[in-house]
Amino acid sequence: MYLILGVGDVGLEVAERLRRQGREVGFAVTDSRQASLLSGRAFKVERWDPAGELPQVFREAEALVVASQDLPSAEEMLKVIGERKKDLPPVLALVPDELFELDFKEKGADMVLPLSQLLADRLLGALEDLECMRQERELRRLLLSRKGRMLVVMQVNPDPDALASAAALKKYARAFGMEADLSCAGEVGGYYQNRVMRNLLELELLNLRAVDFEKYSIIALVDVSTHSGSALPKEIFPTVVIDHHSVPASEVQGKFKDIRITGATSTLLAKYLWCGGVEVDPTLAAALAMGIVTDTLYFTRGVTRLDLEVFQQLLEKADLDLLRSLHSPLLSKSAFDSLASALKRAKIVENCFLVNLGEIEDSEAVPQIADFLLQ
Template identity: 35%
Template sequence: MSKSAELHDLLADGEELTIVCHNNPDPDCLASALALGRIAAHAGIDERRILYSGDISHQQNRAFVNLLELDLQQFDPESVGERAADSLVAFVDHSVPGVNNEVPEDVPVDVVIDHHPAEGIDARFADHREEVGATATILTEYVHELDVAFDQTLATGLLFAIRRETLGFLRGVTGDEYDAARILHEFADPDMLRRLSTPAVSGATVDAIADAVDNRVVRGSVLISHVGRTNERDALPQAADYLATLEGVETAIVFGIVDDEIELSARSTDSRVHVGNVLRDIFEDVGSAGGHREMAGGQIPLGVFADLTADGTDAELVGIVARVVTNRLVSGLKLADESGASGGSSASDTSGAPAESGTDGA
């Protein structure tokens, strides 16, 4: 039995489906949720909802939600807690409770569809394909195989998600993405695709990217920078994308303080570096990080950093965070310092603060 048929059979036994997006969902997650909802409707499930945690702040993500008129609801832990046997919970574009989502770790999950590296996936149905470039690629395959109708909204959403996740078919793309795009092309709305690709950028986002440009430190082919404190969470991946295009730079890592966490975003074209593994290894004792070979992210609770400057200024906190995180990256990546010596100091060596600040799900 194909994976699509297996999924359809499982959904056909359900009466209600709750689709949980990861924190701060992107187009790949949102389009996949939309597609899974359409498959569930095809299987006879009338009660469907899409939940998300965090913010939809990136201008492209906001445009995506608005133009496709997605019906989203804020996540409530009670909505995935005790439930009837015919009420199903699905994850798209993430896979493990408590990791990049607000779902309690003991909640059973019925459906997982994802392409991100992960361990410990436990679900009645799981399709976990790290080798493909986008979760939307998998959902396109399902919709096509199950003869679910591709209307303009669904096709446009899936095609844009694949394009965005693969950076215009240039990053982590496989033949499956091209096959999916061929299927979706005849149904998608070209005008809507153009509007999604060129949304307005806020002044705060531009300011954050400018700060990343000003604060950059380059060691060989690696660039490390920070944006200080910002409310524009999605400026970090945009800054990383931009800085990764600088001449001579193969790996760009940008971080900043967002609310009560340190957020990181990384990009790499260096075939010797798996940037997801790099971030995970460097920060697994203080937070949560990981991702793909070319694209990764992470979150670190402020924890002890905030305590160190309880009586000080926010500028002092930013300075400590910038120093500690930069030196952890320099040490973990074994970068040469300005004198030519290999970086080897720990975060606590630099700031006097212990490296541990607790752990948190990403």
């Protein structure tokens, strides 16, 4: 059981949430009016006098939370607890701001949470959400103002992040009455995951070099922001650019531009879908989650708080069996054959592991083998 000492707005809210999670929560208060109020809300309540003996429930609790909004009362509680600390569970104290942190730790708190910092973190997150809402509304207005089709252009050889993001933008556009085609100038090969994702999302990709751009009223660059990265002809100007890579502003053209430094473009597209009220089905959720995983190298490269939050939300919706299959794709037979023969010729030179693949039937086996050997 978590035992909350004193009554405050934050402590009461935490108690309600813990109870909804099925956790046992109780209160220890010094005021009879507070005890009556809490009993009326079906909480376990223990009356105690800091000047007297500690009730047994203090020793039986998993943790003690000093949540009184009255600082002198909170300090008195900590003083009593500090004198008997060796017999008690860990103590968490809530304080108005960081100025009280050191003092409360000296008085016996094992952990101190300044409420001002928690509020600031929440406020910054809310402001970030507001910015996402603003950008989504701007993009929606642009789509609704145009007639015709959208062409979504990815990097020359799209990866899982690009494929998932492009599929998400296509779904977003359709929700507001515009159909979209996907295209790239190269191939979806190299990594087995790329081909699996393309098949699962049932993506039909046009060859960018053969596209009739006159058919489209909107050209959108996704997971790429420049002509050179996408092979978009220089005379064709994109209407929409959504990317997570940092590039000089002078190189980016577009009526609507959203270039935010996150770990993956999939993070941004997931937010567009949610802010636009567009349902994310389990397959697309798994694809977007995989886009985040691969582009952040399993959360070891360029990952941001927004990536982690979006990934967690996607997991609640994603087809987890599908996500696992994307996460650990099997090596193709040709890749296994090439790997077996290559290992016989492998050498270690200083800190390098050298593998000569020789002639191979399937060039796409090369990155598969490289990934396998790096694990």
